[in-house]
Amino acid sequence: MDINTLRSAATVLVAIAFIAVCWWAFSPSRRKQFEEAAQLPFADEPNEASATTDSADETKN
Numbered sequence: 001m002d003i004n005t006l007r008s009a010a011t012v013l014v015a016i017a018f019i020a021v022c023w024w025a026f027s028p029s030r031r032k033q034f035e036e037a038a039q040l041p042f043a044d045e046p047n048e049a050s051a052t053t054d055s056a057d058e059t060k061n
Helices: 003-025 028-036 048-060
Strands: none
Touching: 028 048
């Protein structure tokens, strides 16, 4: 077994791993999980309606 055979095998394995990760990431069954995860950074923020009301109340005082 020479180095080129090892390089070829590594290239094939990495290509298979890449395809597997793409399949996992773009699978329709995972869409809901990813949409929920995408909203996590905004979970702690107050909604904008209450934020504008609060700032309007502060300017009146």
